[in-house]
Amino acid sequence: MSYIIGISAFYHDSSASLLKDGEIIAASQEERFTRKKHDASFPKKAIDFCLEQANISIEDVSLIVFFEKPFVKFERIIDSLKNTVPYGFLFFKKAIQSWIKIKLWIPSIIKKELNYSGKIIFSEHHEAHAAGTFFTSPYKESAIVTIDGVGEKVCITIGYGKDNFVKIIKEQFYPHSIGLLYSAFTQYCGFKINSGEYKLMGLAPYGKPIYKDKIINNLVTISEKAEVTLNMKYFSFDKGKTTINKLFCDFFGEPVRESEGEMTSFYCDIASSIQSVIEDFMLKLLIYAKEITSSNNVCLSGGVALNCKSNGEMLAGKVFENIWVQPASGDSGASLGAAFVGHYNYLKNKRKILENNLNKQIYLGIGFSNLEIEKVLKKFKITYYKKENDDLLEIISEELKNKKIIGCFQGRSEFGPRALGNRSILGSPLFEDMKKHINIKIKMREGFRPFTPVVIEEKMKEWFLIDKPSKYMLFTFKGKNKYKIPSCIHEDNTARVQSLHKEENQFLHSLISRFESKTGCPILINTSFNVRGEPIVNTPIDALQCFFNTGIDVLMLENFIIFKEENKTISDKLIKDIDFELD
Template sequence: MTIKYYLGIQSYANHDCGASIVKYNTKSKKIDYVCISEERLIRKKYPYTFPIHSINYCMEHFKLKNLNRINYIISDWIKIKRWLRSGPSYNYSMFDYFKEKFNFPQKKIIQIDHHLAHAASVYYTSKFKESAILIVDGLGSDLETTTFYMGQNNKIKEIKKYKDHGIGTAYGAVTNHILNLGTGGEGKTMGLAPYGKKYKNQIKIKVKLNGIKNDFSEFMKRNPLSDTLNQINPNLRPNPIKVKHRYCKNKNHLSKYFSGVAYDIQDTAEKVMSHLGKEIYRDTKSENICIAGGVALNSVANKKLLDKSKFKNIFVFPACSDAGIPFGAALWGLFNFEKNVKKHQVNFDNAYTGRNYSNESILKILKKFKINYSKTDEKLIAKYISQGKVIGRCAGKSEYGPRALGNRSILADARNPKMRNYLNKNVKHREMFRPFAPVILEEKNSEYFDLKQPSPYMLLVAKSHKAKLIPSAIHVDNTARVQTVNTKQNLNLYNIIKNFYKLTGVPVILNTSFNDAGEPMVESPLDSLICFLQTKIDCLILNEFMIEKKNIKKLSIKNILNYRKNLISGKERKIIRNLMKPLSMKEFKIKKKLYTNEAIFFAIKNSKNKLKNLFSNLKNKKILLVGSNDHTIIICKMFKKYFKNLDLSFYNLPNKNDFLEVKNKPNLKKISNLNKINSYDKIIISSFEFQRDIVDFISEKVNKDKIFQIYDNSSRSLMDSFLIKNIRTKKRIYKFGTQTKII
């Protein structure tokens, strides 16, 4: 076969799910691709659904009628490297059922590390022949949160990884559990940070930096992670933050306390990323660095990393969050299954990886809803912007990732100091502290900003030299998240700004994503029309057509919304028929019950059974428990009856508790050092949270076969199986420190 197709998708119910197809012509060596996120197509943010709409979208782009033409599916993995039921303690959802029924041979599904897929997305799309690759996110395949790679000769090699919570999780925890800015609200926290400063009574966000480690264990709990238990009862996932803190109930984010917390976590993120930059430079000595993973969306930290390290060039992948996993996975497939593919063939010059919508399809919609329109051009759009009009632009291919880069953007005049508040209040309906970004002609970049290199994907932040000229696109601390544009990347957008420059002498306009609060970015002309009608956008651009609000006669938005809803559900039925084996709700319900029960059992009982088996087989042996007080006390309570014929000792490391505030110690023989550790038959690691630290600490002193680890990457603590009597109870189990009396 001359033409090969690689389909990339995520393997688990991801908030950022989507699909990508990479097409490769083995004769001409031409590479072509399309990528999309599911939320854009089904109009629901964080969908956690199997991305059938995205798969269909990509197949339609390449005119593929069915899945037979796909050579390989490349996916990531989570917890266990297998396609079905990869998370043994996850609840069974429609996502899993769809995966089971997906009509594609499992032997042609290849699974790679989640972080490797991130790494492939950024390295293969970069212009660097060789580069250090830094991946930092909330959670990878086997609990890793930071990984160093080296990209060389079109291949990616892992250098080292760090498991346990790092800056990604800490940033998310502060965003959710203190600032109340919701899932995916990290960007809001970043926007809030410049309003705050450090003050005396602030909470302590402690991090220990050592090599690749960015250890937040003094600030937050490492476990448990999300699993089936907290899906059933949200109270079964504790607030991960250990230190005493307030919660922003009343949206008073600009108060000293909450803006101070935002400042602090942002400051910590910058320190961590600068540290990791220096560390990966030490390991690679490369001039270039590629960054991806959710933390790479932190444009301020990216700039700090670049300024404080010896790297000369930086590339941040525009869809660096999990939205980029499908493309990374598909690219990895291409470079590992095809011979002699070279990086430069990928030709990634812009982030417009979606599909084009034809003028005919636009006219069809406008006619259907009897909407007046006129033809427009870049000159007129520039003139309207300079007159203070707010423009919604849906033209050409859509952008990949969370940033709008002109094709699905709201454009406005950054010179007008009132524009920022106007947009936040009337168009985007969001917090007033949120900033907007400038888009500037690339050649004028250094005139306006402290940036030595272009920033085409809005992923670098810089101080502005001319903040007073463009106040609505500059943040409170005189910085901006800059997008530079040249004729190669986006000719139409470039020309709009060029015309605006001719009219005003300012080569910058304000650019923000085309969506209303809480909704995904618009994808199609129909989505754009709906968002335009529901907000105070003055003009809508659909390719070469312009619709002005003042010319819109009475129109029922309800009718248009219903029309779109029916369109999506009708399409879904067709896609299901085409891509899936027959589905049955009855079968799904049976499986849901069965697998969810299995998952509950796995989460809560698996470790208990493992330890029970161990104790039953260890008669007359000398055993050492190394761990924390509270965890060991629980073990003594649960397994006392097995202790009769055992010689048990306890070494307290670390000298603290896992979870409960207990002052008493386990009733076991205590030893004060590990000098005789090799005289024991078995060493049981008696801690949930610190299991990995303890293993690291003792593994040089003792034969590894003697070490017994109770937990794997999907288990709950034994303390949970002791404390949680009925998972369906609405009782709050995890109120920090209140369970002391139980022991």
Template sequence: MSSYVIGVSFGYHDSAAAIVRDGEIVAAVQEERFTRVRHDPGFPLNALRYCLREAGVTLADVSAIFYYENPVKKLGRIVSTYFAFGTRGFGAFISDVPDWLTGKVFVKQLIRRELESGFGVSACIPAVHYIDHHMSHASAAFFPGPFSEAAVLCVDGVGEWATTSAWVGERNTLHPVWEIRFPHSLGLLYSAMTYFCGFKVDSGEYKLMGLAPYGTPVYYDTILDNLIDLKPDGSFWLNMKYFDYAVGNCMITDEFATLFGGPRREAESRITKREFDLAASVQRVLEEAMLRIGRTMRKQTGQRNLCLAGGVALNCVANGRLLEARVFDRIWVQPAAGDAGGALGAALAGWHVQMGHARTLGTTDRMKATLLGTSYSNTEIEVVLTGHRAVFERLSDEALPAHVAGLLAEGNVVGWFQGRMEFGPRALGARSILGDPRNQTMQSVMNLKIKNRESFRPFAPAVLEEHAQEWFRLDSASPYMLFVVDVQPTHRKPVSASQQTLTGIELLNCTRSSIPAVTHVDFSARVQTVGKEANPRFRQLLEAFHQQTNCPVLVNTSFNVRGEPIVETPSNAYLCFMRTQMDYLVVGNYVLRKANQPELAEEGDWRTEFALD
């Protein structure tokens, strides 16, 4: 008889639920996809319902529920921190700690109440257990990965105490090696600079990473001399004179602004050379820290392979530097590396570590190319489209790939909704917006007219796995879009003398390769390789595009607009399609042309539904 465990994460950022059957990942999904609230921190009731439905079980069939951190230990850290900062932390102590004492620390009781409310008071509710935050991250990194043993590195803002932790994974166990504790945190250093550059903490870090290639790291030494003491072995210490996040209501102190020549950039205001250079500088510091930590871990553990998780593991530029440096033979990154992945990690830690079950290895990782979310049949899709009075045609399975490839080759932007939804922050060919990477204007069109976001942000290429090395400096699979590597020199275009004088956003005007829509200004790209098994229909589309154009690459970005979660239902997809300047929508076997659709009648401005981030 099969045994099931559930993992949940909620309360701070990106709530999620996951269900595991006999050690196999059955389903995992973020709550935001259902509520349409970006990074929803609330209890993941909708996600839980989906996971149980996908597994075909009820709560009565679940052996245990595992929560992704220990709130008792977290409260201990919060109280200790306030006392350590003395009078500077008194105001925040009076404000925050009573709320913890009366509610936040009693997570087991909260979970029981939410389940009784959501499933009925008579529901058979399993026992709830706490898993330490970095154990959840380490479990999400190691147990679904492809290695029988590996070094495991977790880097994020903070859990209970740990901000950076090193482990060794062997079979069904994880052994801690060392940790760095709050308030010293690479994740919070990067978030502080994100805040100072005018972006939103916990979502704007992607923007800072994308901004970095436009600048020069002129503040690199300033950061190392003042903000962080980075040791040769990768250990570090932050100078809290410049940071207020430990006990205050702001990421930084006035001294931070003084150090960098003035106040933080106001959100939505013009980005100046200072922000470009600050982004480049802190990105270089992060990369150097990760390289030093990686080298130390290789020496300490003797392990040849590395697994990564934690929010900082989503910095795919730093991952690319680690990969390029060959510190480890192979690197595997959990695709849902942030708090959402903590739900999955908690379930796997519960199954393997607490319950002692053996771990089974396959020929690849166990994340199923992260297609762990909801799906809809053609019958369900047609009912939704008809309800919207949409005009569509239905194509056969055989005809669809070549038809859509032709639309893309003609320069159209296509919304693509197929199969099970992705788990984690990346769209990987199930809930994607696609375009022709050879099109010079595609990046600006997709950013400004469709995604409604800043023009500087790069797009990622999806490439047929067997052709990846021809186009990118990448000699291993990268199915989760988690490594930034260079475009091969054979596909680059020479930069003229006048173009070499361009700076900042002007660099966008320079065509740098034969696939300019996915080539960043430093000739890099965040690559997704598409193999032959995980996502057959997306694979068929890429093959058809390659056959028609001799290019095995497509622009692949998430199916959403700025401030909105990735679409979950066919109705979400249709509304996003109609609200933007996408040319075509492909949902299941149905193809919709924008010019044929009736006008969308909505009350008010849809943009006000989503808080921009």
């Protein structure tokens, strides 16, 4: 048997993935174990989990693939700073330390951390993204579009995948990056880069795109072939400083919004404007990709591919007959792509097309048995009830009907940025004030943030303008009955839909069905089980801490139910200050 580990590390969202003869056995972000959001450190804990899940040791691993080529990236950084002397000197002085100590010695670090003596190879960053999306797709051949901030030197690639090989056809190079342009506006609106881009997307429907022309006439030029040229006088990321500069702020006439400051209509309009620019650009990019590949299919990856509003517009544009977006499109998913580069491009193995199924694509993290969970509950002297599935469904659906908020912890945790039912907070979408309540009282985050409706797949067309399943929360669709489910339809009457088939998550499907029998609504609110700045919960203790430190009413840990009102006195170890760094 052939075991391959893919690693993504040392930038943001470090992760590890394990393949066994081309099948995904396990994958997880390091942040889930360290509890440090977007953890960039070497993913030792994630690798240990992958090995344990497969019941193997490091000696059984025949190949390790790192997700990018550090020397190529280092060369780009040196060239960039050299071209901006003397402005980039202080950044260079700071950055060089981490490169000399860590980032140029990846093979040595892998061997030392893992006690590994086997083969290590490197993929290119965009090659890993391309492989990750194509080899998880259901297509035998496809155009491949990867778009992010920057890899080693490349910001956008168009490629082509067929059978067991992916090839990059077209590249666009740093610093002219549409991803970095979007991040610049993320910073301008007071959100954290590489973390808050989805907030910018969520804010956009509250404004109007009145600055769109100003952006495309002054800050960025986009050709008919979707080639990007930034007007670099407005940006500072090439000098190693803040992404935007004083000229940028002067151009729009307002300062950078304070991270916890007032959200005025100006910043809403800015968000709407840059979101519209991105949507137009992505359609143009797909048209060009179609032209040079002649494929009917397209696979998307990279951080920008997580912009579900843009994805929804691309789907509606029907440039390609079929669109696949890798569920873990950001750098966390690049570890999986790197492993596929090793399995297919390097070892030349025959292609196995994976099932488009949550269990095969998403539920790849750690899980816990009832026995393991009960030990934790007894240790902390928690009052709990153990119920068989039918009783569990009845109790939880009734609580949801009565406006209670449920923490749901079941099965293996999700890989990637979305919670799709196994580490989720669930609520009823029928109450108009539920969105504000969960955002502010439970998630402790901005009130404008939208929630996903998870809907029974057979009923999705009755509630949304949707003609294909949307399993991974990667596309937005227009709602048909906003007045019935007001708390999960966004300001622009769209929703980031998760459609659910019974075979993919039988418990959640049954719970929604039971809720429908009581209310007539086959939909629940689904949001990730965490608070702002915290990684999604990974273990029973993580879940208990989040439960007892928020306004969640009921916690379900596999077959156990815990009611907040019955646990007034609990261990100090489960009470903590919410001290996560705000995203």
